[in-house]
Amino acid sequence: MTMVHIATKAISRKAGQSAVASAAYRAGDVLDDAKYGKTHDYSKKSGVMSSDIVLPFSLKALGVSVDRETLWNTAEAAETRSDSRVAREWLINLPYELDEYDRHQLAINFAQKLCDDMDVIADVCIHRPVMKLPFDPSVPPSSKYLREGEENPDPRNFHAHILVTTRAPTIGPNKTLAFDPKLKTPFEWSNKKRKAHDLPSSMQEIKRIREMWVDTANKVLAEYHLPLMDARSYKDQGLDQQPTIKMGVEATAMERRGITTEKGNTNRAIKARNKLVADNHIKQEADNERRISALRKGLAWATEKNARLPGRIGDTKQRADFAKQLSGSSEPHITYCTEQNNRTAIRVDDTKRCVEEAKSGIAWAAKRCENLPKRCDDTKQRIDDTKQAIEGITEAIRKSDIEINRATERSARPAPNPFDDDARRARAARLDRQEGRIDRDTRANRFKDERIFEYAERMKLHLAMRLIQRHRDDMAIRWAQGETADDAPDKFDQRQVALLNEFAQHHGIEDHDKAVEFTAHLRQVAKRFDYTLVENNKAIIKLLRDPNAEREQYLALTKHFTDFRDSIDQKRAEFNSSIIDKLGGSAGEVGRMTRDIISSSSYIEGLNHYINNDSHSVEARDVAKEYLADTLDKTCQQFKLALRDVNSLPPTQRKTYSEALKATLETFTEQYGKELSESQYKALQGGLESYQYQVNKAHSPSRGFSP
Helix, strand or coil, rough: CCCCEEEEEEEEEEHCCCHHHHHHHHHHEEEECCCEEEEEEEECCCCCEEEECCHHHHHHCCCCCCCHHHHHHHHHHCCCCCCCCEEEEEEEECCCCHHHHHHHHHHHHHHHHHHHCCCCCCEEEECCCCECCCCCCCCCCCEEEEECCCCCCCCCEEEEEEEEEECCCCEHHHHEECCCCCCCCCCCHHHHHHHHHCCCCCHHHHHHHHHHHHHHHHHHHCCCCCCCCCCCHHHHHHHCCCCCCCCCCHHHHHHCCCCCCCCHHHHHHHHHHHHHHHHHHHCCCCCCCHHHHHHHHHHHHHHHHHHHHHHHHHHHHHHHHHHHHHHHHHHHHHHHHHHHHHHHHHHHHHHHHHHHHHCCHHHHHHHHHHCCCHHHHHHHHHHHHHHHHHHHHHHHHHHHHHHHHHHHHHHHHHCCCCCCCHHHHHHHHHHHHHHHHHHHHHHHHHHHHHHHHHHHHHHHHHHHHHHHHHCCCEEEHHHHCCCCCCCCCCCCCCCHHHHHHHHHHCCCCCCCCCCCCHHHHHHHHHCCCCCHHHHHHHHHHHHCCHHHHHHHHHHHHHHHHHHHHHHHHHHHHHHHHHHHCCCCCCCHHHHHHHHHHHHHHHHHHHHHHHHCCCCCCCHHHHHHHHHHHHHHHHHHHHHHHHHHHHHHHHHHHHHHHHHHHHHHHHHHHHHHHHHCCHHHHHCCCHHHHHHHHHHHHCCCCCCCCCC
């Protein structure tokens, strides 16, 4: 879980503090203190990553801007008491898991919420932990090296100092910043006054702002799937953890120098206790995991056995049915054997009777009964075989009865119950984990959606404000004052302003609607930036968001034409220099314009060839078309001026330059006459009329008296 740290304290004159000095120290800046007549120079302070002034949106919408020195000198001037609170600081710990850009954006977003919520101005300064070099006894004492026994600060300690005003800002004449000297912000009121106005106590307000910070940070952490902050105490979170006590600046410095302090010993004992509890918790979690794993294996084994049980029961029933069938099929054999046994007994009786009857006639029967002993033996053997068969059948019936009884007992035996207490606990734990994961994903997605929506609304207002204020000095480059794109990269240049004018005119967006208040008009324009408008005007949206990036992209696309233009300009200059002697001399400005006119045909032909080449980018060809139009207009103006002034040249140069102008004019009008505008035709016609007037004037007789 990411650590939650947010603290606040007042900057008070009673404690000998100054808002200007505090701001200079936190920003690592040089500020002049008008009240005390001092200059606070902290420009050599290390560890300052960024410093920004954040205004409430109500001031941003009015185009107000203020620098750090003016802000805090104005805040100091608004306080008249010797024990006044001149500023308030909010110190927040920034998640080290984020990169530098995301940490900066998170601090600015939270400061913006503070400004809009409390109606104040914030000075946001982000600090990183300043790491020193290891202790070296051979190096003289220096702030760059650790002292003997001293330790470096925590390298994860990225934090932001947010210095806010204690009074609500107002706008004075000419949009100057001012503060109401009679009214503090409600956060600075006493609890008695807050209660009288139905406001919560200061402690409850601090808890609310703490929750606002946690919500703001969690939206960014959730976007990167990082552990979220939790504003609740360890007790409310159900954690057996004891919070450490606050060390303070002095105790922290002593501990870093290796000096043991009572607070340090207390915190070390608390950390050791928390570590022991955490280790026991981890061990208990591991034991629980092992038990759960064993229960899962047992449940899987029982489930597998239960899945096989119906098949085994079916096999047992099948064997029992077979035994019953076998028993049923043995009954005829048993009956037959019983009958045979009865018959054998009858035969034995008959034989005995015959023997008894034969005793009297043994002599007579001896001859006829020579084989009688053998027959008696055979009969006895058959009796013995019959008895053995009966015993085997009886044993088979007994075994069948035993197997049937066993199958019946197994069928009647209850199956293991998979829903015992251990299984229910394992299933409940698994469901709890699934629900927790679903809740975390839901919160993360909700935070992400809310952040995207808020960002989209702010971006719409930002784009609308930049569009309707595109002509202001703080939005457009002031060419008249000598300002360039390098001096103000975030401002619109002339080309970009023209594109925005065309976009606003096409969509009926006015710079200011006099019928409604500025903020209402701003919201109306912002609503126009819906999905369809943004998708159909991506180039304009990119221009509004980052003029410098759009300008660099435009220059990159048109650089090929710029290089091409420089090349043909150089060739044109070389050609113009080569024909000076043929024309009889340079002939000043008239000669320069005439030479440009002579080379204009090949120059314009090169531009047309570039425009008609589809391999060049559309932007480069568009720039070439604009440059061609400017070249045609410039050439027509050169014709006009050169024809007007060519007769003022010396006679030796007048003839050659006049003939060159007339021949070139004929060729020029023949080639490009259809492309010329009405104003360009008028320029050419005016030059010819001026030239003819000068020629006629030179040949007309003088009306004066001849000598």
